[in-house]
Amino acid sequence: MVWDVLNVIGTIAFAMSGAIIAMQVKYDIMGTYILGLITAFGGGAVRNLFTGIPVIELWQQTELFIIAIITITIVFLLPNMAVLHLKEWSIFDAIGLSAFAIQGAMYAASIDLPLLAVMFSAAITGAGGGIIRDVLAQQKPIVFRQEVYLLWALVAGFVIGMGWAVQSFQLYSLFVIILLLRVISHQCGWGLPIRTVTKVQQH
Template identity: 75%
Template sequence: MVWDVLNVIGTIAFAMSGAVVALEVKYDIMGAYVLGLITAFGGGAIRNLLTGIPIIELWQQTTLFIVALITISIVILLPSSAVQLLTKWSIFDSIGLSAFAVQGAMYAQSIDLPLFAVMFSAAITGAGGGMIRDVLAQRKPIVLRDEVYLLWAIFAGFILGLDWLSKSYHFYILFTVTLILRGISHHYSWRLPIKSIQKQ
């Protein structure tokens, strides 16, 4: 049940995030659908490929595809002022990251992968779709910039990989904590250290 709920939450959030980015960079309607779907399913597809899960698993998520398409359509139909409001706090990106980080970690744990693999699965599921979206939108991927983003997905994977969680509500608490940490770091503009090389 937790798996399905997080799947739906992450799909809606990232489908909306991808569609909004497409509208921001002035892509057409098809571009909005492409970016929305890639953001929603890209991270899970990469995770499956890297953990040996057949790609056909992706195409068996008919309900989630329908949910994503409806979500993207709603974003397209919203007035521009409403779309701009949706982007103000980066909330959907944060929700998608948190939901898919926990879900990705749960997936890796269910097939008995070691701790580092659980952390990697959380990171790539939570951030992979957004990375592909940003590249297609010709933007620097948010996950590779100095903003604290990927760290929270790794944190969720670490907590889950330690086998500390057993009850259903534990996973929802982890999702909420990850979301709050991401929200706080975004609000206060927390940054990771940067080392740059100056050209001579």
């Protein structure tokens, strides 16, 4: 039950996120649908590749594809002002990250993968779609910026990999905690250490 709920939540959130970004960079309707679908399903597809699941399994999620298409259609038909408000609210990435990170970790743990693999599965499922979306939209991926993003997915993977969240209420609580941590870190401007290399001018 938790798996299905998180699947739906993550799919809707990332489909909205992808559609909004596509409209922001002035993609046409086809580009909007493609970017929305890639954002919603890209992370799961990459996870499947790394965990040995046939990619064809992706196409067995008919209900989720329908949900994503309906979501993208609604976003595309919204008035410009509503889309701008949704973009400024910027919570959909946080929702998608939290839902899919937990779902990815749950899957890896269910097939008895080691802790590092569970954490990797959480990270790639939670952030993979967003990375592909940003690359296709010719933007610097959020994951690779100073802003705290991927770390929260790794935290979710660590908690599940350690067996600290097994029951439904524990998993839902973890979802809320990761979501809040992502929102708070974004609002407060928390960042990870960064180092830049500049060319030394010779005199």
